[in-house]
Amino acid sequence: MRPLHAFQSTRRLLFAAALVLASQAHAESDPLPSWNDGPVKQAISGFVQATTTQGSPQFVPEAERIATFDQDGTLWVSHPIYSQVMYCLDRVPAVVKAKPKLAKIEPFKTVMSGNREAIAKLSMDDLLKIVTATLTGMSVKEFQTEVKAWLATAKDPRWKKPYTELTYQPMQEVLKYLRDNGYKTYIVTGGGQDFVRVYSEATYGISPEQVVGSALGTKYGYDKSGKPFLTKEPKLLLNDNNAGKPESIHLMIGRRPVAAFGNSTGDRQMLEYTKAGDGARLSMLVLHDDAKREYAYGPAQGLPATKVGAFTQALYDEAKKQGWMVISMKNDWKQIFEFESK
Amino acid sequence: MRPLHAFQSTRRLLFAAALVLASQAHAESDPLPSWNDGPVKQAISGFVQATTTQGSPQFVPEAERIATFDQDGTLWVSHPIYSQVMYCLDRVPAVVKAKPKLAKIEPFKTVMSGNREAIAKLSMDDLLKIVTATLTGMSVKEFQTEVKAWLATAKDPRWKKPYTELTYQPMQEVLKYLRDNGYKTYIVTGGGQDFVRVYSEATYGISPEQVVGSALGTKYGYDKSGKPFLTKEPKLLLNDNNAGKPESIHLMIGRRPVAAFGNSTGDRQMLEYTKAGDGARLSMLVLHDDAKREYAYGPAQGLPATKVGAFTQALYDEAKKQGWMVISMKNDWKQIFEFESK
Numbered sequence: 001m002r003p004l005h006a007f008q009s010t011r012r013l014l015f016a017a018a019l020v021l022a023s024q025a026h027a028e029s030d031p032l033p034s035w036n037d038g039p040v041k042q043a044i045s046g047f048v049q050a051t052t053t054q055g056s057p058q059f060v061p062e063a064e065r066i067a068t069f070d071q072d073g074t075l076w077v078s079h080p081i082y083s084q085v086m087y088c089l090d091r092v093p094a095v096v097k098a099k100p101k102l103a104k105i106e107p108f109k110t111v112m113s114g115n116r117e118a119i120a121k122l123s124m125d126d127l128l129k130i131v132t133a134t135l136t137g138m139s140v141k142e143f144q145t146e147v148k149a150w151l152a153t154a155k156d157p158r159w160k161k162p163y164t165e166l167t168y169q170p171m172q173e174v175l176k177y178l179r180d181n182g183y184k185t186y187i188v189t190g191g192g193q194d195f196v197r198v199y200s201e202a203t204y205g206i207s208p209e210q211v212v213g214s215a216l217g218t219k220y221g222y223d224k225s226g227k228p229f230l231t232k233e234p235k236l237l238l239n240d241n242n243a244g245k246p247e248s249i250h251l252m253i254g255r256r257p258v259a260a261f262g263n264s265t266g267d268r269q270m271l272e273y274t275k276a277g278d279g280a281r282l283s284m285l286v287l288h289d290d291a292k293r294e295y296a297y298g299p300a301q302g303l304p305a306t307k308v309g310a311f312t313q314a315l316y317d318e319a320k321k322q323g324w325m326v327i328s329m330k331n332d333w334k335q336i337f338e339f340e341s342k
Numbered sequence: 343m344r345p346l347h348a349f350q351s352t353r354r355l356l357f358a359a360a361l362v363l364a365s366q367a368h369a370e371s372d373p374l375p376s377w378n379d380g381p382v383k384q385a386i387s388g389f390v391q392a393t394t395t396q397g398s399p400q401f402v403p404e405a406e407r408i409a410t411f412d413q414d415g416t417l418w419v420s421h422p423i424y425s426q427v428m429y430c431l432d433r434v435p436a437v438v439k440a441k442p443k444l445a446k447i448e449p450f451k452t453v454m455s456g457n458r459e460a461i462a463k464l465s466m467d468d469l470l471k472i473v474t475a476t477l478t479g480m481s482v483k484e485f486q487t488e489v490k491a492w493l494a495t496a497k498d499p500r501w502k503k504p505y506t507e508l509t510y511q512p513m514q515e516v517l518k519y520l521r522d523n524g525y526k527t528y529i530v531t532g533g534g535q536d537f538v539r540v541y542s543e544a545t546y547g548i549s550p551e552q553v554v555g556s557a558l559g560t561k562y563g564y565d566k567s568g569k570p571f572l573t574k575e576p577k578l579l580l581n582d583n584n585a586g587k588p589e590s591i592h593l594m595i596g597r598r599p600v601a602a603f604g605n606s607t608g609d610r611q612m613l614e615y616t617k618a619g620d621g622a623r624l625s626m627l628v629l630h631d632d633a634k635r636e637y638a639y640g641p642a643q644g645l646p647a648t649k650v651g652a653f654t655q656a657l658y659d660e661a662k663k664q665g666w667m668v669i670s671m672k673n674d675w676k677q678i679f680e681f682e683s684k
Contacts, residue, residue, distance in 0.1 A: 208596035254550035
């Protein structure tokens with residue numbers, strides 16, 4: 001009996017060693033290191049395991065693993081002003097230089113004055129005029145070149161960093177974690193599709209074809225040498241907010257997402273639509289409740305919500321009712337930006 | 343010197359053996375076995391090698407490898423009538439059953455009569471009424487269920503086969519060959535996006551999100567139990583023909599294709615747009631010149647072209663001028679359908 005006993009002991013020892021190694025490997029490879037342990041982190045891990053483990057009752061075939069993410073306020077900072085609005089305002093001098101008459105016409109006159117208070121008071125109608133003047137009338141290629149040049153120099157006034165560095169590290173980890181488990185990650189933003197596509201690959205690892213956003217029409221035509229090109233037209237084709245989100249998801253992806261992340265009333269229908277599908281579903285809202293490390297806004301936080309896309313009390317109540325999880329930046333996120341010292 | 347000499351001989355022998363093996367492996371793994379050798383087959387292979395071989399001056403990074411394919415007449419039979427038009431006509435009895443008043447109204451009366459000659463003479467306006475009645479007003483899910491049921495039973499009158507078996511084997515090989523070399527393959531069809539998405543994955547290995555087509559809008563709403571769903575609306579959002587093809591490619595993909603395949607005037611702008619990009623580009627047209635194995639149509643072939651999407655003499659001339667290659671079904675394709683005996 002001795003030899004067998006010795007063998008069993010060795011086997012037990014090896015098994016214990018394997019367990020230790022496995023647990024170390026697990027600790028080393030935590031896919032969500034910027035998240036504090038808690039129900040939200042557990043929900044994300046649990047969802048991924050349930051939907052990607054062969055034989056799990058909630059298993060989702062790889063082809064159907066679609067996860068959608070709002071951008072502004074969900075993947076990067078959008079307070080107090082959306083980066084794309086900053087882009088449009090910053091482009092006004094170039095537009096006025098090309099058409100000097102505009103300098104005397106509102107809202108361009110106000111923007112050119114540099115008076116921040118007056119600019120902050122511009123109406124939605126004024127903003128629309130600025131958007132039209134700065135985002136249309138040029139070729140798609142010219143637009144892309146202009147956005148690239150702006151992103152290379154523009155900085156957020158608070159952090160003095162390029163906007164593309166103000167993405168949330170915990171959400172970057174969720175994107176990568178999902179992709180590593182066979183999910184296709186999409187941005188579904190109320191912002192401009194053409195704008196976000198310029199930096200989505202470098203910033204989020206999301207290719208242009210996986211960016212769904214508000215979109216202006218384009219017009220096919222020819223330059224003097226007969227070479228075809230597309231011009232950005234002042235015609236709103238897709239308004240990717242509210243009900244527009246599931247409608248655009250159907251148009252651009254053609255499948256219902258299994259997971260969706262948002263942060264505002266503009267994301268409500270996307271989260272609702274995602275959650276209404278069969279099987280395991282994950283709908284999550286980012287709550288901006290960290291006045292120190294980022295911002296605290298929305299009715300419960302004292303600071304006014306941004307004009308568009310507020311996280312209202314009604315949305316919070318809806319989340320509780322529908323079983324969406326609320327991510328507290330303050331409590332769930334160990335680290336917010338990649339550039340922070342850990 | 344003897345040992346070295348012997349070693350060199352052995353090495354030479356091994357090298358020769360490796361060459362033989364490699365050439366056999368190459369012969370066995372010809373990715374385009376249904377193509378006859380010739381300039382078209384060579385152009386496809388040459389293009390793939392030039393754009394995917396590291397260090398090649400025409401190398402295209404994997405992220406940018408986008409290839410777009412028209413469907414009707416390019417990937418499957420579309421003569422004498424588009425399958426989706428057949429679907430709409432076949433759906434008319436169910437629509438009339440649900441709304442009996444339609445039985446006395448044109449064009450439904452003619453369709454219900456079963457008079458093929460009269461049906462063939464329906465105007466585009468009549469067809470539009472039929473399309474609207476059969477493709478809108480139901481939920482996206484109901485529509486998908488109906489299309490699936492139709493595909494399972496409907497058969498092409500000439501081959502007595504389901505429509506999804508009437509895909510061109512040589513084009514299936516091109517799709518796979520491109521994908522095996524890191525290309526993303528898209529369908530860019532004038533046909534309905536929602537229609538093609540139902541079978542694209544099973545039929546072509548192309549996932550729904552890589553199908554771009556003409557698209558009707560959808561409307562987000564709720565059923566009686568409060569569950570959200572999308573209804574197909576009688577509102578044309580994207581007309582994916584002619585200039586609409588590059589415009590939709592920009593909207594849905596956001597990159598210019600490196601390769602494009604079509605067969606009709608409706609594909610001209612897509613081929614032109616693809617070819618106008620920098621570096622290696624492949625634009626190809628399928629010419630239906632095989633009256634025996636498929637059809638011969640277009641002005642040069644005697645049979646009248648289909649109403650929409652003709653391969654005209656002007657298109658042929660344009661192809662020659664622009665350096666697009668013309669695929670002759672008769673000469674370039676060894677086999678047309680998978681079900682043919684080889």
